[in-house]
Amino acid sequence: MKPIATLSLSLLITAFATPAAVIAAEPAKPLALRGIMQDLGRHMQTITLAIAHEDWAGVEKTAPLIAAHPQSPLSEKTRILSFIGTNLGKFKAHDHKTHEAAHHLMHAAQHQDGPAVISAFQSLQSGCLGCHQEFRKPFIQHFYGAK
Ligand code: HEC
Numbered sequence: 001m002k003p004i005a006t007l008s009l010s011l012l013i014t015a016f017a018t019p020a021a022v023i024a025a026e027p028a029k030p031l032a033l034r035g036i037m038q039d040l041g042r043h044m045q046t047i048t049l050a051i052a053h054e055d056w057a058g059v060e061k062t063a064p065l066i067a068a069h070p071q072s073p074l075s076e077k078t079r080i081l082s083f084i085g086t087n088l089g090k091f092k093a094h095d096h097k098t099h100e101a102a103h104h105l106m107h108a109a110q111h112q113d114g115p116a117v118i119s120a121f122q123s124l125q126s127g128c129l130g131c132h133q134e135f136r137k138p139f140i141q142h143f144y145g146a147k
């Protein structure tokens with residue numbers, strides 16, 4: 001009898017242990033912010049290609065999608081704000097720089113001014129990079145528990 005009892009006990013443990021193990025192994029649900037960022041990445045690609053085609057109307061049409069990108073839902077915003085804490089000023093400054101550059105990009109495209117488009121595009125990229133260099137790693141560590 002003993003081996004069977006041991007077996008069923010271990011089955012029982014397995015049955016209860018499995019769901020917990022599955023939950024523990026599941027990666028954290030991605031932030032809505034990540035989807036918003038992926039869209040920004042796609043818009044940047046669209047603009048790069050439009051510049052190559054000197055398709056200024058295409059640049060003009062896409063830049064506002066970056067300048068007025070959607071924001072995280074309120075509950076996520078609260079989580080992000082409480083994590084950022086006293087670094088909020090820095091975070092906002094990166095965001096602001098990016099929005100400004102996207103506006104300049106749109107105006108340069110309206111004037112079909114290629115060099116101005118490229119220079120605005122460069123400031124836009126610096127805006128993205130600035131925030132990523134300062135915040136991406138801490139975000140990933142905090143919200144996804146990754147190293
Ligand atoms: C104010 C801060 C900030 C600015 C400005 C910013 N990002 Fe991000 N970005 C982040 C953070 C934080 C993450 C990490 C989010 C995550 O992994 O959940 C990220 C991640 C990304 C990712 C990776 C998404 C993935 O699938 O892992 C892409 C692509 C991206 N950003 C594109 C851009 C582009 C393009 C711009 C500029 C037009 C930009 N970002 C501007 C903060 C910013």
